[in-house]
Amino acid sequence: MVFSSIIFLFIYLPAVLLLYYITPKKARNFLLFAVNLIFYGWGEPKLVVLMIISTLINYISGLLIGKFKDEKGNNKKGAKIVLIISVIVNIALLGYFKYAGFIGNILHLKVGDIPLPIGISFYTFQTMSYTIDVYRNDAHTQKNFITFGTYVSLFPQLIAGPIVRYRDVEAQLNERHENLEQFTEGVKIFMVGLCKKVLLANQMGKLWDIMRADQSAGILGSWVGIIAYTMQIYFDFCGYSEMAIGLGKMFGFDFLINFDYPYISTSITEFWRRWHISLSTWFKEYIYIPLGGNRKGLARQIFNMFVVWTLTGIWHGANYNFILWGIYFFVLLVIEKSFLLKVLKKAPKVVTHIYALFFIIIGWVIFFFEDMGELWAYITRMFAPSAGLISHDCLVNVIAYLPLLLIASFACTPVAKKLYANVEKKSWSWIPDAVLCLLGLIVSTASLVSSGYNPFLYFKF
C-alpha cells in the first residue's frame, strides 16, 4: 500500500487512527503490529512471512547478545559470535532477494525470478541497527516480541524510509505520550509531504516521461527533461519521508528528518549531508566509523570511502549503473576532500551552486538509466547538439509545465518555510493552516481520483 492512494487515505488511515485511539495504551503496540502486517501484506501477502522471519531472527539475536553480556564476566566472545551470525543472515536474506538475479546474470547462472520484497532494504538495515546497537550497549535488549515487531514493521517508514535506528525510538516504543499538539504537527507535515508527492513529483514524472521519449527533444529539451527527473526523485522521496514523519507523529513517534533541502548545497559533500540523511547516517555509523573512518591515515580513509560509496550505490539497486553512481560520488567526494572544498569556499556562491547542481543532475542520469547504452545516449543528447535546441512539441510541454517547474524549484529552497514561520507565530495562524490543509486534501484527492477517470469512448472508432 502506498500513502498517496485512495485506499490508504480514506480506508486504512481512518480505520487505524480510530482503532488506535480507542485501544488502551497497553495494547497499542499489539494493534500497531497487527495493522502493520495488513499494510505490508496488502501488496505482498506472501512476503509478510519473510518479514516476520527476519524479525524473529533479529529478536532472538538481540536476546542472546543481551544474555551473553549479562553473564558473569561479560561474555564478549559469545555476544560477538551471535552478532556476526545475525549480520550474516541479514545480509544473506537481503542479498538473496535483492541481488541474486543480478549476480546470477554476471556469472551466467540460472537463478529464476526472485520477487523483490518491498522495503526489504529498509527493514533489514533497521534490524541490523538494533542488534549492533545492543552489542555496543547503545540500546537495551527488547524482550517483548510484539514491541520489537512493531518497530521493524512500523508502517509509516516500512516501505520507503526513513531508516529509523532502534535507539532513536527505543523510549517511544516502550512508552509514548500521544498528544494533540504532536498530532497536529504530524498532520501538517503529512500534508506537505502528500502535496510534494502528488502535486509535484507525479507531475514532474509525467514531464520527464515526455521529454525522455522524444529523441528529437534537442539539447535544451534534454536538460529540462533531466531537471524534471531531478525534481521528481526529490519530491517523491522527500514527500514520502515527510508523510512518514507526519504519520509517526500522529501515533506518538518522533522520527528524525531525512531531507534538508539538498538542492541548495554548494558542494557534493554538503549534498550528501542533506540528502537521505538516515541512510548516510547508517553507513557512517555502522560501516565507515567501524572501518576506522578518518583516523587511520589518508589511504585508509579513501579506501573506507570507497567501500561506503560502492555499498551506497548497490543499496539503491542491483545493477551496474547504481555501482557506477556510487563510485561517481566517491570520486567527486575524494576530489572535494583533497583540494576542491577549499577552492569552493572562496568561490562566489552562484558558482558553487551551479557546480553542485551540475554534478547532482549528471548523477541522476546515471541513476535513472539501467541500460548503459541508453545512459550514454542520453548524456550525448545533453551535450552534443545534433537535434538542435528544442523541438516544437517539447517547447509546448516546457511552457505548459513552466508554472509547476517554477513552483517546484521554489519548493526546493527553505524560503517558503522561513516565510511561513512568521505566519505561524501569529495567533490567527490556525486559519491559513486549516485552509491550506483543506485545499491540499481536495486538490491531492482530485489528482488521485482523476488518474482513474477513464472516459471509455466506445463510439470513437
Place this chain on the structure above:
Amino acid sequence: MKKQLKYTPALVFCIFIFIIPILYLSITDSDYSPLEKRKLSQFPEPTLKSVFNGKFGEDFETYLNDQMPLRTFFVGTNAYYDQLSGRNGMSGIYNGKDDYLLVTPVEDKSTFDNNIRFIGEFIDEIKKPVYVCIVPSAGCIYNDKLPLNHYNYNDEALINKVKDGFSEYDNCTFIDIMSDFKTLSGSEQLYYKTDHHWTSLGAFECYNILGNYMGFTPTKQDQFNIESYSGFYGTNYSKSALWFNRGETLEVWDNKKRADQPVSVVISDGGEVTATDSLFNRNNLDTEDQYTVFLDGNHAMVTINNENAETDRKLLLLRDSYSHCLAPFLVDNYSEIILVDVRYYLNPVSDIVTSQNIDDILLLYSIDSIVNSTDLAGIY
C-alpha cells in the same frame, strides 16, 4: 479556547478522511458512469486465492476509485487545477476559444501504415470504383480556436500520405475536403464544440463535395427540415471534465419529402435484425448518448433502401461514427446504401460487393480512425 484553535488543521484533516469512508458506506454503488460511458467496477468478492495472490487488493482499489464519493467533483477540480497551473491539453482535450473543446493532434503510428496497406490491398482486389475521404480533426480546421501553446496538427501531411498511398490504383478516387473545410470554417460551425464529431452542417458540406466527385446531385439545404435539440454534451466535454462549459445544440436534418416517401432501414448486428422506416432514432435524444440519434449509433451493418432515390445505384459505405450523420444525406442519391462498420462486421467485406452488386464504394474515416484504429485490418 484560543489555545485549542491551533488544532483546527488536525480537525479538518480528520473530518475529511473520515467523511469519505462514511459516504462510501452510505451511498449505494452505481453500475454505470454516464460521463465515462462505461460500466463501473463493483465490490470484488474476496476468496482465499484472490486475497493471497494480491488480485483482491488490486480489484478493491479499482472499485474504490470507480465508486469514489463526489467523484465528478474531484475529477472536475483536477481539470480546473490543470488549467490554472498552465497545463491545458493534458487530458487530451484543449480548452480553446469560444467554448471549443478540441482533441489534441493525432500522431503518426505503425497502425497508420498498416491501415493504408490493408485498404490498398482491398482497393486493388475489388476492381470497383472506390472513393476515399478522410475527415480532418476539428483542431486542424479550427486552428484559430486553439490555445496559444499547443502541439502542431499534422493532419494535412497525414492525409496526403493516404492520398499518395492509393494513387497507384486507377479505380480509386481520393476526395480532399481539407481546403474546402478550412474556407467554410470561417463562417460555419462544421464540428461540435463539446464533441469530436462533425455537426450535421459539417456532414452536409462534405456531402456536397462528395457529389462533385461521385457524380450525383446533392439535395439543396432548403429541402430539409432542421430540428434543433439543445443540451448536447459530447465526448470532449466528458474527457475534459471542464464541467462549467456549456452544452450546445444538436441538429437533425430530415428531408421534407421523407414524410410522404419513407425509406426502409434494416439494422443488423450479427444475428439480430431490426427494421424501421426512420433514419433518426429520436428516442435516443433523451438518453445520455444523444449522438446515437443518427441511425441509432454503432452497428455492424445497416442497409437503407430508398425507391425514390435519384439513381438506382448501390453504395457500400465503409464507415466509422462520422458516417452516422452523413448517410442520411446520401439516401437521396442511392437506391441502396449498405453501411458496414468493420469493428463489428466480421465477414469478408468483398463478399458484400459481389453478392449485392455494389456499384460504388465509399471509404470515409476520420483521421483518428485511419491512424489509430487496429480494426481496419478487417477490411481486407
